[in-house]
Amino acid sequence: MIVPLVLHDISQNKSKTFETISFDIFELILEQIKGNDVLLNAAKTCKKYDHKKWILTFDDGYSSHFTRVLPALMERNMRGVFYLNSGAIDTKGYISWDQARELEKLGMIIGSHGHNHLNFLKLNNHEALQELILSKNIIQEKLGCAIDSFSFPFGFYNKRLINLANQAGYKIISISDHGVIRNSTSIIPRNSLNGQMNFSQIISSINPTLTKEIIWNIEDVTKLILKKTVPEKIYNLVRKYAIQIL
Numbered sequence: 001m002i003v004p005l006v007l008h009d010i011s012q013n014k015s016k017t018f019e020t021i022s023f024d025i026f027e028l029i030l031e032q033i034k035g036n037d038v039l040l041n042a043a044k045t046c047k048k049y050d051h052k053k054w055i056l057t058f059d060d061g062y063s064s065h066f067t068r069v070l071p072a073l074m075e076r077n078m079r080g081v082f083y084l085n086s087g088a089i090d091t092k093g094y095i096s097w098d099q100a101r102e103l104e105k106l107g108m109i110i111g112s113h114g115h116n117h118l119n120f121l122k123l124n125n126h127e128a129l130q131e132l133i134l135s136k137n138i139i140q141e142k143l144g145c146a147i148d149s150f151s152f153p154f155g156f157y158n159k160r161l162i163n164l165a166n167q168a169g170y171k172i173i174s175i176s177d178h179g180v181i182r183n184s185t186s187i188i189p190r191n192s193l194n195g196q197m198n199f200s201q202i203i204s205s206i207n208p209t210l211t212k213e214i215i216w217n218i219e220d221v222t223k224l225i226l227k228k229t230v231p232e233k234i235y236n237l238v239r240k241y242a243i244q245i246l
């Protein structure tokens, strides 16, 4: 089976925000999965794996993805998928276009995370399609390679949006629901590793047991109910603290 993971910013020392993890912890994570990382397309042929494999994905295109993540991956001969917000590139805290090209040149997979990091649930079909196509075209033009994978900002998606992403030409869609891949799929669940987790929680997300998968399901269903019933601010607050309990 394949366990897809999603990480965000990697800081030099202690984690600063909810999603950020420290470089020390990041290196420990890489040591756990070294030699067994696979790229996104592996999700379509995952049945052939007898042993556990991991897909490493990074959202948002933070500067640290070039300065810290890339060297750490190269050192271990590992690959990652980098989902970029085309509108954030070349702005403070994010990678530049030159760095994005370097990531691609060195064998990393580049995907789109939209242009403006919007909540797609709030967009109508026309607006969503525009945002999906805009970021795809900009990244393709700047990098000179095909961009066929998309990850939804904030993990906010539904069936309508998946269809629109397919219409825009994306072949693989990464979401933020938990889960593992046991059968061929083009929709990739992803398990977040973040600064709110202690190391044993990180290890249990990297190596999920069946119990862990059940807990993930409960967490995702709860999140879905909260998303639909409480204001966004309260939802974000609950999400931030719930992770410490689960």
Ligand SMILES: [Zn+2]
Pocket: 059, 060, 113, 117, 153, 154
């Ligand atoms: Zn994001």
